[in-house]
Amino acid sequence: MTQVAPLKLAGRLLALGLATVIVQIAAVSQVHLFGVNADLVPVVVAAVGLLCGSVSGAVFGFAVGLLVDLALVQTAGLSSLLYLAIGYWCGRARELRDPQGPLVPIALGAGATAVATVGYTLMELLLGADSPVTFVLVREIVATILLNALFAAPVMAVARRALQSALPEDARRRRRRRAYTTGGLSPLHRA
Amino acid sequence: MLALLVVSSLVLLTASFGGGAGALTNVQRGAVTVMAPIQAGASRALKPARDFVGWVRDTVDAKGRLAELQRERDEYRREALASTAALRENARLQRILGLDESLGLRAGRAVTARNIGADPSLWWSQITIDKGSADGIRVDQPVVTGEGLVGRVSFVTATTAIVSLITDHSTYVPARINETGVFGGVSAAAGRPDDLEMDYTTRDDRVDVGQSVVTAGTRARSTRLRSLYPPNIPIGKVTRVDDQGTDDQLVHVRPFADVRRLEFVQVLTRAAHSSRPPS
Numbered sequence: 163m164t165q166v167a168p169l170k171l172a173g174r175l176l177a178l179g180l181a182t183v184i185v186q187i188a189a190v191s192q193v194h195l196f197g198v199n200a201d202l203v204p205v206v207v208a209a210v211g212l213l214c215g216s217v218s219g220a221v222f223g224f225a226v227g228l229l230v231d232l233a234l235v236q237t238a239g240l241s242s243l244l245y246l247a248i249g250y251w252c253g254r255a256r257e258l259r260d261p262q263g264p265l266v267p268i269a270l271g272a273g274a275t276a277v278a279t280v281g282y283t284l285m286e287l288l289l290g291a292d293s294p295v296t297f298v299l300v301r302e303i304v305a306t307i308l309l310n311a312l313f314a315a316p317v318m319a320v321a322r323r324a325l326q327s328a329l330p331e332d333a334r335r336r337r338r339r340r341a342y343t344t345g346g347l348s349p350l351h352r353a
Numbered sequence: 354m355l356a357l358l359v360v361s362s363l364v365l366l367t368a369s370f371g372g373g374a375g376a377l378t379n380v381q382r383g384a385v386t387v388m389a390p391i392q393a394g395a396s397r398a399l400k401p402a403r404d405f406v407g408w409v410r411d412t413v414d415a416k417g418r419l420a421e422l423q424r425e426r427d428e429y430r431r432e433a434l435a436s437t438a439a440l441r442e443n444a445r446l447q448r449i450l451g452l453d454e455s456l457g458l459r460a461g462r463a464v465t466a467r468n469i470g471a472d473p474s475l476w477w478s479q480i481t482i483d484k485g486s487a488d489g490i491r492v493d494q495p496v497v498t499g500e501g502l503v504g505r506v507s508f509v510t511a512t513t514a515i516v517s518l519i520t521d522h523s524t525y526v527p528a529r530i531n532e533t534g535v536f537g538g539v540s541a542a543a544g545r546p547d548d549l550e551m552d553y554t555t556r557d558d559r560v561d562v563g564q565s566v567v568t569a570g571t572r573a574r575s576t577r578l579r580s581l582y583p584p585n586i587p588i589g590k591v592t593r594v595d596d597q598g599t600d601d602q603l604v605h606v607r608p609f610a611d612v613r614r615l616e617f618v619q620v621l622t623r624a625a626h627s628s629r630p631p632s
Contacts, residue, residue: 187473188470192396195410199473217355220358221358235385238366238377239367242358243362282475282476291523299543299545
């Protein structure tokens with residue numbers, strides 16, 4: 163097993179988070195396709211959760227969300243809460259099911275974007291935004307989810323490449339043995 | 354750890370609306386100040402990539418827009434011919450009244466700024482520009498492009514500012530129909546950058562599709578009710594009128610400025626607010 167290098171991983175995560183937020187705000191948000199713009203942030207947070215686990219995913223999501231809220235002078239804590247949830251649940255998905263296959267990044271990217279866009283809209287409305295929910299808004303949410311799903315595979319590949327050498331073990335070869343097959347926690351084993 | 358992060362998020366959310374808002378604003382000001390040069394550099398470095406995607410998209414769009422633009426051109430040509438006489442008369446009347454024709458936009462010293470960051474959400478709320486208080490920019494100053502009104506400054510640091518767009522749900526602009534002088538207020542619904550809504554018109558106010566909407570400026574004599582926007586800045590064109598002839602009449606306006614494609618904007622740092630001639 164590769165020697166764990168938490169500091170190296172933290173450094174890579176910091177650089178990845180900063181780069182993601184800057185590229186998103188300075189470039190991706192200003193390029194519109196099909197009337198909407200892609201949002202790399204939830205996809206990258208989902209990738210980190212999938213590669214590093216639930217706690218790292220949650221911490222990364224919180225930090226990146228905070229950076230977004232500070233850089234855009236938005237309601238502080240709003241994006242943090244949403245990205246925290248995305249990072250955590252993607253990490254849990256890895257820990258419980260360890261999903262593999264070519265469609266996993268697309269499904270997770272779409273799911274993460276759905277949580278981010280729908281969650282942001284709901285929270286804005288809950289926090290007092292005086293605006294009706296229109297068909298156009300729903301259509302734009304769906305379009306953003308589809309667009310992000312399209313970009314999810316390459317974005318997650320870039321995130322994996324950026325983190326791979328700092329991960330405790332090679333994520334590509336990693337196959338988590340579930341608790342009941344490892345023997346230690348299985349009731350069958352104890353019997 | 355998870356619980357700690359959730360609690361921290363909730364504390365931040367609460368502080369944003371409570372007593373900690375001032376301290377948080379200072380933290381945000383610091384973060385924006387630190388991020389701005391990086392953002393500006395990244396914005397310039399990534400411009401070729403943005404332009405390439407824009408070029409591909411524009412090429413696809415161009416064919417569809419050609420016929421529409423040709424129709425508009427013919428319409429504007431007719432209007433321009435009709436306006437020439439009116440302009441001549443207007444200039445003569447202004448000379449007689451001793452009014453400076455620069456009462457509107459030209460009275461506002463315009464600071465040109467580059468868009469260095471956009472809001473990634475679907476609410477089309479704001480952009481970040483690369484000029485700040487050091488260039489004379491202050492909160493609530495109006496922001497325009499060559500096409501028309503874009504929004505107003507909502508947050509300023511020494512070197513950057515954040516512009517709340519007219520498509521943000523919190524923006525409200527006193528406006529009037531240019532052709533008829535009908536007054537109302539323009540606001541936006543979330544996620545609809547192409548469709549503003551003008552309300553507070555009355556059932557007797559006749560509004561037709563294709564008419565232009567401009568800022569109304571300040572109508573009241575009291576300075577406490579001063580509009581943030583000087584008069585006669587173009588906002589958009591009427592595309593539809595719901596419930597026409599009733600008290601619920603709602604005018605839909607397509608903004609002239611495309612908030613999704615802003616490269617440069619101008620901040621009017623000394624705007625003339627009044628729509629009334631000085632007495």
